[in-house]
Amino acid sequence: MMKTISFRLNGQAVSLKADPARRLLDIIREDFDCKGAKEGCGEGECGACAVLLDGCLVNSCLLTAAMVAGKNIWTIEGYRETERFRLLKAKLDEHGSVQCGFCTPGFIMAAEALLSKNPHPTEAEVREGLSGNLCRCTGYTMIVDAVLAAAREGEGSW
Numbered sequence: 001m002m003k004t005i006s007f008r009l010n011g012q013a014v015s016l017k018a019d020p021a022r023r024l025l026d027i028i029r030e031d032f033d034c035k036g037a038k039e040g041c042g043e044g045e046c047g048a049c050a051v052l053l054d055g056c057l058v059n060s061c062l063l064t065a066a067m068v069a070g071k072n073i074w075t076i077e078g079y080r081e082t083e084r085f086r087l088l089k090a091k092l093d094e095h096g097s098v099q100c101g102f103c104t105p106g107f108i109m110a111a112e113a114l115l116s117k118n119p120h121p122t123e124a125e126v127r128e129g130l131s132g133n134l135c136r137c138t139g140y141t142m143i144v145d146a147v148l149a150a151a152r153e154g155e156g157s158w
């Protein structure tokens with residue numbers, strides 16, 4: 001049975017009629033054209049679909065419409081309007097961390113979730129914070145270095 005589901009998406013109040021079991025990943029991509037979140041594994045293992053829910057990193061392939069009612073969701077489309085995004089993106093570019101780019105939105109959301117809670121992470125903490133995200137191209141070190149640089153050079157941003 002369809003239900004009206006209301007939540008906030010990138011700072012805007014939105015609502016839609018949906019099957020409460022419909023996946024958040026499909027809702028944001030198909031109904032709201034937020035295509036930065038990607039379908040990789042579809043099983044919560046790769047982080048390609050990562051978004052923020054009330055500030056916490058979540059895999060949108062595992063969330064249903066019912067689970068996000070009344071919540072605050074940020075996708076890369078909203079986050080990319082921020083200074084913090086620009087800093088992270090610049091550091092990822094400088095370190096050659098964006099190759100095919102499939103994983104990049106998920107890594108950026110994971111980095112934001114990490115840095116907003118821990119603005120001065122150690123390398124081990126960055127690796128831990130990004131451990132739910134898979135990248136087939138970079139070998140991870142370039143991404144970790146970029147996030148460490150963003151933390152260091154973005155002093156006061158997080």
Ligand code: FES
Nearest residue numbers: 040041042044061
């Ligand atoms: S597609 Fe959601 S975690 Fe892989």
Ligand code: FES
Nearest residue numbers: 100103135136137
């Ligand atoms: S840059 Fe290709 S999967 Fe990460």
